[in-house]
Amino acid sequence: MSSAVDERITDELEALEAILMDDVTIKSVDGVPHMIETVVHPSTGDDTDQQFVCVTLEVKLTPGYPDTSPEVYLRNPRGLDDEVLAVINSQIKEKLNDCLGQPVVFELIELIRENLTESNLPSGQCVICLYGFAEGDVFIKTQCYHHFHSHCLANHLISGRKYYDEELEKLPSWQQMQAPAYQQTCPVCRCPVSCDVDTLKKAPPPVDSITAPPFCLTAELKALQLKMAALLQQQIAKGGVVGVGDTGPPPLTITSPADNDNEATNTSSSSQVGAKAAEVAIGHTRPSGNGSNDSSTPASPQRSAYRGPYRGFNRRGKPGRRGRGAAVAPR
Numbered sequence: 099m100s101s102a103v104d105e106r107i108t109d110e111l112e113a114l115e116a117i118l119m120d121d122v123t124i125k126s127v128d129g130v131p132h133m134i135e136t137v138v139h140p141s142t143g144d145d146t147d148q149q150f151v152c153v154t155l156e157v158k159l160t161p162g163y164p165d166t167s168p169e170v171y172l173r174n175p176r177g178l179d180d181e182v183l184a185v186i187n188s189q190i191k192e193k194l195n196d197c198l199g200q201p202v203v204f205e206l207i208e209l210i211r212e213n214l215t216e217s218n219l220p221s222g223q224c225v226i227c228l229y230g231f232a233e234g235d236v237f238i239k240t241q242c243y244h245h246f247h248s249h250c251l252a253n254h255l256i257s258g259r260k261y262y263d264e265e266l267e268k269l270p271s272w273q274q275m276q277a278p279a280y281q282q283t284c285p286v287c288r289c290p291v292s293c294d295v296d297t298l299k300k301a302p303p304p305v306d307s308i309t310a311p312p313f314c315l316t317a318e319l320k321a322l323q324l325k326m327a328a329l330l331q332q333q334i335a336k337g338g339v340v341g342v343g344d345t346g347p348p349p350l351t352i353t354s355p356a357d358n359d360n361e362a363t364n365t366s367s368s369s370q371v372g373a374k375a376a377e378v379a380i381g382h383t384r385p386s387g388n389g390s391n392d393s394s395t396p397a398s399p400q401r402s403a404y405r406g407p408y409r410g411f412n413r414r415g416k417p418g419r420r421g422r423g424a425a426v427a428p429r
């Protein structure tokens with residue numbers, strides 16, 4: 099019942115919609131507003147290229163609001179470390195106490211915006227090279243508010259494209275035709291991005307990578323190597339490592355297309371793990387001439403259809419990794 103809604107709330111919501119327009123979402127249940135959501139950016143005028151941080155403010159209106167405090171959440175922080183978020187959260191708490199009895203959403207937005215403007219710098223490291231962002235670095239902010247050195251992102255996108263092409267090449271032609279087109283994605287959150295690789299490529303390598311002292315194997319690193327080698331042996335012995343040598347329990351067996359013709363005899367002599375892998379392979383094999391109604395399957399008794407384990411597109415819509423998990427992974 100909208101008539102039951104407190105006038106202070108309706109006035110606040112009208113003002114929010116008038117000022118923020120499409121940037122605010124108000125969710126209602128049975129005509130009663132219960133959630134206000136908006137993405138807060140630092141104030142940089144109209145220059146959105148200079149906004150390196152953002153956060154989604156979610157305000158859940160309690161039944162007694164504004165005489166009781168709403169529930170306030172900060173979601174999807176971008177470029178903000180935990181310390182900054184903790185500061186904002188404690189300021190929000192104070193503000194909620196100070197503003198009991200009056201609408202508070204604008205005050206919250208303003209408070210968050212001030213903090214974001216102060217912290218409007220890409221924080222953390224470039225996840226590709228693991229160096230920070232130093233004076234003189236050329237970096238890029240993706241549409242999803244993640245930051246990378248332009249140089250690093252260029253390399254990442256170039257090798258991503260190369261990997262896609264290589265995997266596509268391995269597929270039978272009918273699967274190649276169905277394959278989704280290549281899409282650049284953010285290395286952090288996998289959101290689709292669109293970057294001009296040629297421009298990115300022109301950027302210099304990260305400053306810290308140039309000024310970093312040359313690598314040297316210290317006594318500390320040698321000790322760590324020994325510790326990790328012992329750990330690896332322990333994991334191999336427990337069957338926790340797939341695809342290395344003949345030690346420990348048998349690793350996962352990936353059958354090749356030709357093996358499937360003899361799958362019955364193979365499975366009977368395989369180890370349990372091997373049998374399981376063969377089952378997986380059988381499950382995805384499309385035997386020809388079984389009267390399948392699937393019109394997309396080019397199955398015919400005359401021509402040899404693709405009979406190998408399914409190498410198609412995984413859930414992320416990228417070509418399957420033929421090499422990964424193979425019994426022997428030559429490096």
Ligand SMILES: [Zn+2]
Pocket residue numbers: 224225226227228229246247250251304
């Ligand atoms: Zn980098």
Ligand SMILES: [Zn+2]
Pocket residue numbers: 240242243244284285286287288289
């Ligand atoms: Zn991202």
